[in-house]
Amino acid sequence: MSSAATVHSLWMTAADAPKRIPAPHIEYGQLSPVLIVLGAAVLGILVDAFLPRRLRHPAQLMVALVGLAAAFAAVVALAAGGYATDKAHPAAMGAVAVDGPALFLQGTVLLVALVAAFTFGERRLDPAAHGRPVDSFAAQPAAVPGGEAERAAVKAGWTTTEVFPLMLFAVAGMLVFPAANDLLTLFVALEVFSLPLYVLCALARRQRLLSQEAAVKYFLLGAFASAILLFGIALLYGYAGTVTYSGIADVVNGTVRTVDPVLAQTMGNDALLLIGGAMVLMGLLFKVGAVPFHMWTPDVYQGAPTPVTGFMAAATKVAAFGALLRLLYVVLPGMRWDWRPVMWGVAIVTMLFGAVVAVTQTDVKRLLAYSSVAHAGFILTGVVATRPEGISSVMFYLAAYSFVTLGAFAVVTLVRDAGGEATQLSKWAGLGRRSPLVAAVFAVFLLAFAGIPLTSGFAGKFAVFKAAAQGGAVPLVIVGVVSSAIAAFFYIRVIVLMFFNAPEEGGPSVAVPSLLTSTAIGVGVVVTVVLGVAPQYFLNLAGQAGVFVR
């Protein structure tokens, strides 16, 4: 029975349901990474409900770390079992793909989340409130900022340990997002990871109004993007009569086997396909933070609690680019000549805009936000290569970039003054004199962002530019190189500020973190250097994993 017929005779299907709908066949083993994370998230909620307050923090941290590690182990086991290569197939009735890109990106998201969980759990940086250690999250997020309830909550030493289950739910959505093999799963995954992120953004302990404003902005714009995406899905469904990726691809390519009369009517309607495809792309480009859908990034990156910013900046990008790749390479390859010029334009504007606007920033978190916009542009040059190298280079770039980002934001949490984190760039003057080690580590991350050789940033940039050049996108490479030069200017400016300017009186001091944040930063540095000096193993991994299943 053709899928189109199913769609257009829902009443009939419903009438004789017992005979016609087969019991769904779910490969639980192959979905285990997602299931483990969801299970850990549910367990985390139970922990918050039943454990006494003082035990919650260690228990939550443990649940999150063990859950993420177990899920990562499951991904590795699946990849070792050949699901990344010859056994790759669409699982769960075709709703989720288990293939190389999915497993590679899931592994990346899980590692990123694992490291981010360390920064979430940090309780040494903020001065203890009434004798109890506190983290970077609000004492009671529901309390009015500056109000009586908040003071009481702070006095009672409460902390928001719910951040861990929220993060785990977001991770579960991010695991499904790049693996989604039909448009509805894509949308559900998008919402599953977006909603917890909106909440997480609102939870900063310091500067709560800024944080809440960021969350509202993110939520409103995100809701718009979701709506546009959903509308696009509806149009594509109207065009192809199906929401599965392979089904739409068949209709686009004209290789569909049986064409019933209804489908024959709609599939001639290119307007549905073009507008629908464009709207779905818009939704994804919003999550990626590409110009002109980047407006939320600076405000949200600045307002959100810094550990959340780091997690979001790294993991969302991985998941969203994964979904974008799958959409462009699996669903719309037949439309290449239509979307390539548009994506070229988006990539060029994104690179130049991000780099140029970042030059004028005076806040380190906003600077990193615009830098992430520029990097989205660099990654897009690999996406539009439409070659196998394009997939693997983008995946490598994502892995490299996300650890640099995590590390950089983790360093930002360390530089503090009386008002919490000192994110004003002018306050960072002379940091290299006061704490050379922290400044040197941040310099390493900045050099990696700038793409200086022997750092992971260079290897990633080289990989995507190479793929783009081979795919015939030489103008993109030239624009990319020019924007890299502009971007280098503001990264270098921060280094100048830290090392060559005299420290100001009463400037911020560097808090000594616990083992948690130190580990996160250490991992960031090690990955940055290893991927820069010996990237071959990881390039191989990405190369082997670079084939989408249909």
Add this chain to the structure above:
Amino acid sequence: MSFPLLTATAAIPAVGAVATAAMPAARRSAAKWLALAFALATLGLAAAQLVRFDPGSGRAFQLTESHAWIADFGVRYQLGVDGIAVALIGLTAVLVPFVILAGWHDADVLEGAEPNRRWRPTQGFFALILLVEAMVVMAFEATDVFLFYLFFEAMLVPMYFLIGGFGDRAGQRPEQEAADRRSHAAVKFLLYNLAGGLIMLAAVIGLYAVTAGQLGHGTFSLTEIVQARAAGRLQLATTTERALFLGFFFAFAVKAPLWPLHTWLPGAMGESTAPVAVLITAVVDKVGTFAMLRFCLQLFPAASKWATPVIVVLALVSILYGALLAVAQRDIKRLIAYASISHFGFIILGVFAMTTQGQSGATLYMVNHGISTAALMLIAGFLISRRGSRLIADYGGVQKVAPVLAGTFLVAGLATLSLPGLAPFVSEFLVLVGTFSRYPVAGGIATLGIVLAALYVLVLYQRTMTGPLKEPVRAMPDLRVRELAVVAPLIALLLFLGVYPKPLTRIVNPAVEHTMSQVSRTDPRPDVPLTDAEVAK
């Protein structure tokens, strides 16, 4: 497997950098000696290269090492040296110990009163110098374009910290203003070179795309590409070759530096300490001119020939413009910087004259300019550290109180103006002869540079060393033992290579001839124009 001599030559200073940086805060003087020991060990390895290198072997690259590295990018860890590289590695290894010795106290002013575990400028200064040495040696040795590019770019980072972090504190300006100018100079240095490097990156990627498209696998191996081109398996379209050539040349012209991309050099040399200025002009910049010879000419011979007229003109402009601005300088270090720009013009002129004499002259010039500028700059640094001013007008009559300083300064200055009997003369003469045989007009114009050189060197000497003794100079001490240990060997080298350049030409010439054959250029026959009647016969 034989001992990996080339890797070791680059690894020893790198190890030394780590070891020096790891020295505890209280062991400042031990850190200095450690750095010097590693620099001397590197010199030993460079000498071993010279011994093991066989100029007559006929092979393009010797002492080669080759290992798989990043297969996905077609990158191999591939090292090898020709005569030009051996000579320049030798220059680097010779100069760095003197740089360390001359900069013995340069970081002291930054030290706090108490040894501080976190703030160890002395250790940092010497570690950075060794790190630059390691990266420069690596760039000279790499025969894989990508590997070269990595170190060509990466060496900017330690260099940047050396310029910005350890500037010249001899200025009479307020400390804050000096710091601002210093970091401005460092940023300008970095941005110019980074921009050049990134444009080269586009060309490097383009080279990969071309080789991957035509050979079936992307490669950066210089030998493989040259062979494939010779065998006709790799053919570059004319516009592609020109675009790639320009991408590479731009980066090297920024580094060298060639007019009009030179504006970062005077600031960087003026604001940094004398030893760091030597590192910039005598060592790091040589990578640019070296890479023109090795990569531009060998990878893109046709495009090199196409671009030659323009580059010759730019080189002439560099020679005259640098010299004229040197004449006009009031600041000793900036004067030497502009003089260097003029000399780099000569080197590039020699490279692109495409004659054997021109190119061996250019290679010798790289070595000799390194030694003579190092001597001049380091002595100038000693002078400046005594008086605390870089302005020429603040000096006068120094030779009465510090005759040795003045005498050695004169010798180094005379070397800079290419007095016969001192090393640079040989190379400048060869460059001019080589240029003249192909571009007589250019050769003629370039000789004006020599006249101007005499002007700026002698006026500098006259104003600072002779004349009535100025009051603040009256108590100026002469060169100390450490300073003499820096100056004397350099002067001796200048004299030796000026009288007997054969050891150098012997190793350089085969490499130059090889490069010339790659470009398929032969020397023009030295003949007189024939009259019509003679032609008819």
